[in-house]
Amino acid sequence: MSDELDRRDFVRIAAIGAAAAATGAAQDGDGGGTGAATTPAYTPRFFTPQEYALADELTEVIIPTDAESPGAKAAHCAAYIDYRLAESEDPVPRDGWRAGLKMVDALSQKLNGATFLQATPQQRIAVVAAMAANEESPKTPEEKFFEDLKHRAVNAYYTSKIGIHQDQQYKGNVYLEEFVGWDANDGQWHMQIKKP
Amino acid sequence: MAIDQQGLPEPDLTKTYDAIVVGSGAAGGMAAHVLTSHGLQVLLLEAGRKQPIERELKSMQWPYDHPRRGEMPPDYHALGYNEYTIRQPPYATADSQYKKVTSYIQNWNGADYSKDIVVNEKEHPYTGTKYAWVRARLLGGKTAIWGRLSLRLSDYDFKAASRDGYGEDWPISYADIAPYYDKVDLYLGISGHRENLPWLPDSIFQRPVRLNRSEVLLRESLAKMGRTLTPYRAGVATDGVKHNKYRSRCFGRGACDRHVGGCDIHAAFDSPTGLIYPANDTGHLSIRTNATVREVLVDTNTGKARGVSFIDSEDMTEHEVRGRAVLLAASTLESARLMLLSKSSLYPNGIGNSSGHVGHNFCEHIMGPGVTGFVKDLVGKGHTLDDGRPAGFYVARFRNLKERNPKFIRGYGFEGDGGMKMFPTTAYSTHGFGIEYKKKVRDYAGAMIGMGGFGEMLARYENYVDLDPEVKDRWGIPVLRFHIQFGDNEHAMAADMGATAKEMFEEAGIEVVHSDHELLTPGWSIHELGTARMGNDPKKSVVNQYQQSHDVKNLFVVDGSTHVSAANQNPTWTIMALCWRSCDYLADQLRKGEL
Numbered sequence: 119m120s121d122e123l124d125r126r127d128f129v130r131i132a133a134i135g136a137a138a139a140a141t142g143a144a145q146d147g148d149g150g151g152t153g154a155a156t157t158p159a160y161t162p163r164f165f166t167p168q169e170y171a172l173a174d175e176l177t178e179v180i181i182p183t184d185a186e187s188p189g190a191k192a193a194h195c196a197a198y199i200d201y202r203l204a205e206s207e208d209p210v211p212r213d214g215w216r217a218g219l220k221m222v223d224a225l226s227q228k229l230n231g232a233t234f235l236q237a238t239p240q241q242r243i244a245v246v247a248a249m250a251a252n253e254e255s256p257k258t259p260e261e262k263f264f265e266d267l268k269h270r271a272v273n274a275y276y277t278s279k280i281g282i283h284q285d286q287q288y289k290g291n292v293y294l295e296e297f298v299g300w301d302a303n304d305g306q307w308h309m310q311i312k313k314p
Numbered sequence: 315m316a317i318d319q320q321g322l323p324e325p326d327l328t329k330t331y332d333a334i335v336v337g338s339g340a341a342g343g344m345a346a347h348v349l350t351s352h353g354l355q356v357l358l359l360e361a362g363r364k365q366p367i368e369r370e371l372k373s374m375q376w377p378y379d380h381p382r383r384g385e386m387p388p389d390y391h392a393l394g395y396n397e398y399t400i401r402q403p404p405y406a407t408a409d410s411q412y413k414k415v416t417s418y419i420q421n422w423n424g425a426d427y428s429k430d431i432v433v434n435e436k437e438h439p440y441t442g443t444k445y446a447w448v449r450a451r452l453l454g455g456k457t458a459i460w461g462r463l464s465l466r467l468s469d470y471d472f473k474a475a476s477r478d479g480y481g482e483d484w485p486i487s488y489a490d491i492a493p494y495y496d497k498v499d500l501y502l503g504i505s506g507h508r509e510n511l512p513w514l515p516d517s518i519f520q521r522p523v524r525l526n527r528s529e530v531l532l533r534e535s536l537a538k539m540g541r542t543l544t545p546y547r548a549g550v551a552t553d554g555v556k557h558n559k560y561r562s563r564c565f566g567r568g569a570c571d572r573h574v575g576g577c578d579i580h581a582a583f584d585s586p587t588g589l590i591y592p593a594n595d596t597g598h599l600s601i602r603t604n605a606t607v608r609e610v611l612v613d614t615n616t617g618k619a620r621g622v623s624f625i626d627s628e629d630m631t632e633h634e635v636r637g638r639a640v641l642l643a644a645s646t647l648e649s650a651r652l653m654l655l656s657k658s659s660l661y662p663n664g665i666g667n668s669s670g671h672v673g674h675n676f677c678e679h680i681m682g683p684g685v686t687g688f689v690k691d692l693v694g695k696g697h698t699l700d701d702g703r704p705a706g707f708y709v710a711r712f713r714n715l716k717e718r719n720p721k722f723i724r725g726y727g728f729e730g731d732g733g734m735k736m737f738p739t740t741a742y743s744t745h746g747f748g749i750e751y752k753k754k755v756r757d758y759a760g761a762m763i764g765m766g767g768f769g770e771m772l773a774r775y776e777n778y779v780d781l782d783p784e785v786k787d788r789w790g791i792p793v794l795r796f797h798i799q800f801g802d803n804e805h806a807m808a809a810d811m812g813a814t815a816k817e818m819f820e821e822a823g824i825e826v827v828h829s830d831h832e833l834l835t836p837g838w839s840i841h842e843l844g845t846a847r848m849g850n851d852p853k854k855s856v857v858n859q860y861q862q863s864h865d866v867k868n869l870f871v872v873d874g875s876t877h878v879s880a881a882n883q884n885p886t887w888t889i890m891a892l893c894w895r896s897c898d899y900l901a902d903q904l905r906k907g908e909l
Contacts, residue, residue, distance in 0.1 A: 180747040186756065201381070207388045207411075246747055253745050272741050276755075277377035277384075285752070286759060288736050289699040291374055294566035297552075297703045299524030302507035302545050308524060311699055314565065 160197040163204035164212065169219050170196060172234055176222065177271040179246045187285035195274035202270070211266060218263030225249070225260055320364040325600035327635045331357040332904060334622055334637035336607045336652065339455025341873035342643035343585030343593075344890045347501075348897035350598040354904065357635060358590065359605040361627055361644075362451030367458050371427050371578040373569040377736075384424040389413040392420035393435070398446045398835040403796065404439035404785065412436075417448040418838070419459075419574050423737065428574040431458050437788035442779075442796035446837035447647070451627075453603055454585040455645065456840065457886075459575035462582050462704060463729060464504050464549035465883035466495050470513040470715065474879055478714065478723045481773055484878040485850045485859035488515065494891035502583045503551025504887070505564070505704065509544050514710045514727075514883070520553040523703040528689045528732035528763040528824070533707070535822035541712045546705035546729070549583040549886065560587035568702040571735075582704060602635075604628050606789050610640055610656040610665050610869065617660055618909075619869045625789050639868045639900060639909055642846075643893070646676075646875040647779060650845035651794050653856075653871075654781050666846070666863035666871070671856050673780055675847050677773040677880040679839035680804050682832050683812035684728070684766030686739075687824040692761035698734060700760060706731025709765065709818075711882055713810070722806040724772065726882050728815065730765025739764070743828070763824060767811035770882040772803050773844045798836050808833050841885055846875040861896040868909040872896055 162170040177190035177199070190196070203212055225248060226234040230241040237245065249264040256262045275281040282288045295312040332354035335345045342358060349356045377383040386392065391412040393405050398418065406415035415435040420428070433449045440447060450456045470477070472484040472491075492515070498504075499518040506519040522545040525533065533543040554563030564581035580587040593599045604627040611634065613620040621636035642649040650673045656665035664672055711725035738759040744751060782795040812831035819826050849855025852864035861876050863869040872893040874885050881888075903909050 181752055182748055184749050184752055186752075189752075198383070205388050243748065250745075250747055268747065269742065273383070276737050276741050279376075279378050282376070282378070282736060285756060286734075286736075286738060287697040288734070289697060290568035290702045290736060291376065292567065292702070294568075294702045297521075297524040297566050298699045299526045299703075300530045301524050302522050309698070311702075 160194065160200075162197070162200045164200050164215075165196075165203075169216070170200060172219050172222065173199060173215075175235060175242065176219075176246070176267065177274070179242050180268055180271045181275045188280050190271055190275050193275050193278035193280040195271050195278070198274040198278075199270045214263060214266055217259070218267065221260050221263060222249070318363075319601070319603055320366070322364060322594075322601050322603065325357060325602050327602070327633055329355075330621075330636040330638065331355050331600070332637065333357070333639045333641060333900070334359065334635060335641045335643055336622060337455060337642070337644035337648070337873065338453050338590060338601075339585055339643065339645065339873075340457050340460075340886050340889050341893045342641075343454070343457070343589030344893040345641050345643055345872050345897050346593040346599055347589040348894050349901060350593040350596045352897075352901035353598060354901060356593070356599050357637065358599060358601045359607055359622070359624060359635075360451075360453050360455075360601070360603045361606040362453065362603065364453040364586075364601075364603050365430065365458075367431070367452075367454075367576060367584075368578045368580070370430065371576040373576070373578045374567055380426065382426060384426055386416075386420060386426050386429050390420070390429055391415045392425060393418050393446075394421060395834075398444055402444060403441055404435070406435035407439065408436050408788075410436050418446055419448055419840075422574050425574060428459055428576060431574075431576075438793075439785055439787065440794045440796060441782045441785050442794075443798050444835050445796045445798060446835045447842075448837070448840045449645070453590065453601070457583065457585040457588075460549075460584075460886060461575055461884070462548045462550055462570075463708065463884040464517070464547050464887040465708075466515040466517060467491075467881050467883055467888050468513050468515050471879060471881035471883070474724065474881075478718070480723055482847075482849060482854065482878055485848050485855075490859075491888070491891050491895060494895045495887065497894055498887060498890045501555070501557075502549065502588050502890075503553070503555045504547060505545070505550050505552040506547035507545050509542050509710070511542060511710055513715055514542075517547065517887075519547075520551060523548065523552070523705060525707060526698065526700040526733035527692055528761065529707050531689060532732075532763065532818070532822045532824065536709065536818060539818070539821065541818070542710045543707050544710065546708050546731075548704040550577070550581050550704045551583070552581070552704075554581075558588065558592060560591050564704060566702040566704075568699075568736075570704045571701070605633070606791070607644070607652060608655065608789075608791055610642075610652065612656070612658045612660055612665065612866075614658070614660060617866065619665070619866055625791075627789070630789070639870065639904060641870045641872050641897075641900075642875075643873045645873055646842040646845050647794060649871055649873055649875045650779060651781070653846065655792065661865070666856055666865050666869055668865045669853055669856060671775075671847065671854065673845050674775050674778040675773040675844045675878075676777045676779060676798055676842070677771045677844045677877075678836065679768045679841045679880055679882065679884075680726075680771050680800060680808055680833055681766065681768060681839045682830055682834040683808050683815060684730075684764065684830050685812075685815040685819050685826055686762065686764035686828040687819045687826040688758055688761040689732075689763065689824055690761075694757040695760060698760055700733025701731070701735050705729075707765075719810070721810065722803045724770040724803070724807070724882065726767045726769030726807060726811050728765040728767050730763065732763030734760040763819075765815060766830075767808075767815060768839060768841075768882055768884070769804070769807045769811055770880050771800065773847070773879050774801065779845060800833060800836065804833065841874075841880065843874045843877040843880050843885060846871045847878045848876045849878065860899040861892065862900070870896060870900060
């Protein structure tokens with residue numbers, strides 16, 4: 119029975135992975151169009167379209183699609199970050215993001231001779247790696263921006279449908295007839311999930 | 315004028331009640347339950363509103379179905395760790411740029427659901443030394459969001475002074491309160507497993523929460539060290555309580571940690587569904603919400619309490635109401651404040667304060683030291699359902715029981731849990747990015763385990779609250795001024811807590827990734843106690859063993875303020891057991907005409 123479940127889950131994930139890949143391909147064929155094309159339904163409120171496209175790709179470098187689950191782009195992390203920055207009354211993160219995204223492009227120009235969006239996947243990783251070099255104690259403005267960039271990407275991803283259900287395969291938040299685990303009364307493991 | 319009581323009938327304020335209860339949390343709810351069960355006419359006064367928390371908590375809403383993933387709107391501000399450590403109170407004033415400023419607990423995930431339960435610090439300032447004061451003004455008080463750990467005290471606590479020579483013994487022993495712990499267990503429901511520890515007596519338990527793999531590993535390892543990790547003793551009716559139509563049994567939905575506590579199916583105890591609504595059904599209870607009590611009124615001929623005065627929290631109108639007995643159950647700090655506010659020619663230092671001890675001997679639990687780690691064998695072992703339950707585990711006290719620690723007296727316990735949660739524990743702390751980062755977060759999600767200590771802070775006369783001579787709250791009532799600091803015993807205990815937490819993990823083969831040794835700001839445990847302590851000597855205590863004022867025999871203080879020492883156990887179950895015992899006594903005395 120659990121085999122059946124695993125297989126079904128695998129099929130579902132594979133299908134989504136394929137869809138994500140297809141979207142990526144379409145975008146590549148877009149002739150360098152804006153990355154925002156991947157989430158056409160969302161119009162950014164804080165970011166400019168260019169900033170939004172950059173944030174979308176940046177978050178994907180931090181949490182990419184892999185064999186297990188789609189990444190930050192599919193989970194619309196940049197859209198959530200935009201929503202929170204748009205309504206924020208605190209100038210610190212808002213100014214931080216505007217300046218931070220500019221720094222990313224400048225850093226990409228320096229390292230790759232191309233903007234972040236023009237850069238190849240490997241070049242993009244090199245840019246983020248440079249920003250993440252000192253995660254323990256960030257010092258440069260780029261390293262400091264990486265802190266908030268990653269924090270918000272991580273927050274958005276693991277609270278998203280994709281993060282919770284596909285990546286983490288979270289099984290809770292359901293009604294249970296009995297608790298799952300080791301029972302101190304009988305000293306036995308009860309691992310079957312029984313719903314009422 | 316008519317008041318909005320959310321469906322509760324408006325009480326008659328012209329009649330004389332048998333008893334007036336101030337506050338509707340664990341203590342006030344219990345007083346209402348016990349006194350009405352004796353057939354007494356009771357008026358329950360609550361400063362906040364009756365809130366439909368079953369609608370507000372939305373315990374099963376997924377983060378992605380909430381516009382801010384459970385976080386509060388941008389014009390709400392939760393005080394942060396740094397604000398309490400750097401700044402002095404008041405932490406917010408009326409002219410704050412934010413619409414509402416709340417205590418630190420609203421920094422937790424899912425705070426949006428409880429943002430109307432906690433008070434607005436702008437309206438409720440306080441002054442003095444640093445203190446993280448968490449308050450909830452609504453019908454039910456803090457039981458709407460409490461952490462639910464429900465433990466008994468033992469004679470190791472009640473007679474601690476006799477054992478180690480510090481402080482005062484309680485005027486009761488375990489045998490006096492044990493039958494009342496039983497009553498609370500059976501009436502409200504408690505989950506746990508019997509361990510037969512003399513220093514942490516067992517309750518009459520409903521089915522325990524089950525432990526996950528890292529927790530069982532730790533339990534087995536601790537057993538070899540002679541220490542006990544037991545399934546969390548939760549004030550949760552895991553099997554239900556058949557005599558109560560307002561509550562459900564627990565369905566292990568696992569959202570218990572997400573929304574600053576709170577259970578929208580009321581499997582976890584809360585005062586309204588557990589105590590107040592059933593009391594209301596007896597026909598003997600009247601409830602007045604939005605009633606900010608300002609003073610206990612005194613009959614100058616008899617010296618007894620004749621009732622209370624209150625301000626309507628919303629329309630600011632003033633009212634008086636009469637009662638044959640007055641019970642303060644407004645919380646440790648608010649009950650002390652009320653006694654200090656109730657000054658008269660007969661009681662110039664505040665009612666019931668001839669000893670000068672009201673506000674003093676203020677104690678609580680120290681918090682901060684703890685440990686996080688992972689079990690190597692569980693890394694990358696797939697996804698299990700580990701948090702479909704009210705909570706994880708509790709490690710019972712092991713210090714100063716059979717041996718005497720050379721550095722400090724009294725003890726501490728740990729609360730913790732392990733395993734997979736909805737939001738992966740290591741998502742923020744894992745370094746790096748990309749495919750490797752993502753895999754690491756996935757692999758470690760089910761392998762993590764952590765615990766934090768709760769230790770006894772000694773009751774000392776020098777730690778106290780009094781009234782600020784100048785600052786007033788939104789209702790024009792003088793606010794509390796804090797004078798509280800941790801002492802040498804607390805610091806020595808904290809150092810030991812941090813060290814033993816780490817040792818116990820290492821002994822179990824758990825890789826420690828993080829350990830804390832610093833104490834959090836006083837107040838953090840939300841276990842403030844001791845400002846109107848019990849005792850046999852009227853010169854050194856405020857109330858007797860029945861929580862009856864030594865000075866004013868129809869005045870009772872039935873909340874945590876009466877605890878003689880903090881012990882290291884979470885206090886709610888003891889507050890309710892003591893209150894039950896005192897209300898039985900009160901009803902008997904009232905019947906005999908002794909009050």
